[in-house]
Amino acid sequence: MDFMQLLDMVMHIDKYLGAFITEYGTLVYAVLFAIIFGETGLIVLPFLPGDTLLFIAGAFSAEGQMNLLVLNVLLITAAITGNTLNYFVGRAIGQKVFTHNYRWLDQAALIRTHAFYEKHGGKTIVLSRFVPIVRTFAPFVAGVSGMRFAAFQFYNVTGAVAWVTGLTVAGYFFGNIPVIRDHLSAIVLVGVGAAVVPVVLGGLWKVYRKMTRVRTS
Numbered sequence: 439m440d441f442m443q444l445l446d447m448v449m450h451i452d453k454y455l456g457a458f459i460t461e462y463g464t465l466v467y468a469v470l471f472a473i474i475f476g477e478t479g480l481i482v483l484p485f486l487p488g489d490t491l492l493f494i495a496g497a498f499s500a501e502g503q504m505n506l507l508v509l510n511v512l513l514i515t516a517a518i519t520g521n522t523l524n525y526f527v528g529r530a531i532g533q534k535v536f537t538h539n540y541r542w543l544d545q546a547a548l549i550r551t552h553a554f555y556e557k558h559g560g561k562t563i564v565l566s567r568f569v570p571i572v573r574t575f576a577p578f579v580a581g582v583s584g585m586r587f588a589a590f591q592f593y594n595v596t597g598a599v600a601w602v603t604g605l606t607v608a609g610y611f612f613g614n615i616p617v618i619r620d621h622l623s624a625i626v627l628v629g630v631g632a633a634v635v636p637v638v639l640g641g642l643w644k645v646y647r648k649m650t651r652v653r654t655s
Contacts, residue, residue, distance in 0.1 A: 454538065455495070456498065459498065466504065466537075467509070468514070468562070469511050470495060470509070470516075471515075472516075473517040474488060474513050474517055475519060476520070478517050478520030478574065479519065479522075479523040480524070481494055481524065481527075481574055481575060484571045484574035488573070490605050492601070492602060492605035493573060493606070493608060493609035494609060495509055495609065496509075496605065496606035496607060496608060496611075497610065497614050498611025501614065506606065506607075506610055510573055510602055514599055517597075517598035517601065518595055521563075521597075521598070522591070524577040524578045525578070525580055525581040525594075526581060527541075527578060528577065528582040529581055530581075530631055532581055532582035532583065559585045559593070561593075562580075562598055563578055563593040563594055563597055564582060564593050564600065567597040568596070568601060577594065585592035595598045
């Protein structure tokens with residue numbers, strides 16, 4: 439299998455996972471580990487299909503082609519270590535930002551971001567697991583803002599366990615229902631919308647309230 443074939447398989451995991459298992463057997467665990475680790479640990483790979491992968495992997499576990507317990511242990515580990523790497527990369531950059539006076543950087547904004555993560559960072563780390571793209575950048579921003587590592591790691595582990603087990607177990611019980619498997623992409627989009635829309639509306643409401651207070655003061 440060359441690189442382009444592997445990339446195509448990764449981007450269309452719902453179509454190719456069964457064939458990959460048939461041809462390569464237990465090597466599939468290493469590939470799935472790498473995908474989850476890459477999506478959560480490298481900010482250049484936010485496009486990897488984490489949600490779809492977890493759901494489909496759960497469905498194949500229900501068919502006996504993978505072991506659900508082994509799958510969850512490995513992918514939870516991948517999600518935790520990926521976020522941890524992302525956090526430390528952000529923290530390394532953040533330390534330089536705090537100790538150097540860059541003209542292009544608003545240090546006051548960075549300090550406010552740090553305060554936000556100290557107050558709301560836990561919820562952000564946990565909930566971001568269920569929002570594609572955001573989950574790739576959340577641990578990086580947590581590191582840049584200087585969120586305490588012990589607090590970050592607690593919510594990192596909590597979010598990883600909830601995300602991985604939630605989607606693999608859902609796939610285990612519902613992934614082989616024809617109507618769900620045939621419309622998986624649409625279902626994932628609906629799920630993403632359900633996760634993102636409340637967050638966006640909440641942010642807009644806070645902005646509106648802040649603007650109202652400014653006008654009345």
